[in-house]
């Protein structure tokens with residue numbers, strides 16, 4: 068078997084500031100639905116068109132193909148983003164219909180009946196496939212809130228991989244006690260969300276983490292990337308690459324210079340720390356440093372399946 072170089076699945080979650088749980092879609096949000104938000108909100112809502120276009124330019128400059136996890140609702144309101152993505156080589160994946168949290172942050176119980184959740188997911192997949200005329204095989208849960216009950220539905224709807232599971236010492240946003248979660252792709256067990264005794268066809272591209280000061284720190288990107296900075300991430304990604312393929316993600320909103328109207332919402336004061344052009348510059352530094360290492364999630368998924376087939380034929 069040909070030796071593969073370990074790669075970084077590069078993913079970009081396309082959502083705006085009001086999709087965050089403080090504003091909409093969670094049990095503790097100011098607005099319960101996006102419709103409530105749009106009917107009430109008078110301020111600027113689009114803070115991501117400009118950074119998304121800049122990110123696309125940067126990807127082109129460094130010859131990187133990435134995966135854009137798009138909230139299907141974005142399609143209605145951001146025509147320039149849709150047009151630019153349509154004319155790009157990037158993979159499109161599904162980041163839900165409205166970015167509503169799927170499970171309660173405290174109890175980890177589903178926030179919607181399963182039928183309703185499934186209906187929204189079908190709608191989201193259809194909107195994205197129709198808009199971009201591409202098959203959607205990847206899913207990421209909003210806010211990484213992932214329930215084990217999602218697995219059979221995702222499989223049934225034709226999703227081939229998920230990238231939501233973040234294993235670390237600081238938080239667990241799933242409905243099981245996570246143990247033994249690798250930082251490299253694996254086939255999911257539908258009860259433990261781990262790699263042992265896999266009983267589903269869904270491949271997980273888990274979020275990276277790194278051992279630091281006795282704890283497993285999330286090293287997937289976005290907020291922790293803004294917080295910890297370039298050098299820490301350079302080290303964390305290199306460490307994760309030693310084990311195999313890994314994953315890095317960020318949002319256009321991480322790179323916006325627009326002000327987020329925080330005063331209207333009770334908020335974690337440091338949540339938007341270091342956002343804006345300085346984060347975009349740090350991302351560019353990563354692109355340069357890990358030149359040739361980035362790939363879309365679909366490529367990492369295909370490589371995983373191919374490797375498994377090869378191992379299987381060797382055993383036989």
Ligand SMILES: [Zn+2]
Nearest residue numbers: 080082209210
């Ligand atoms: Zn998101």
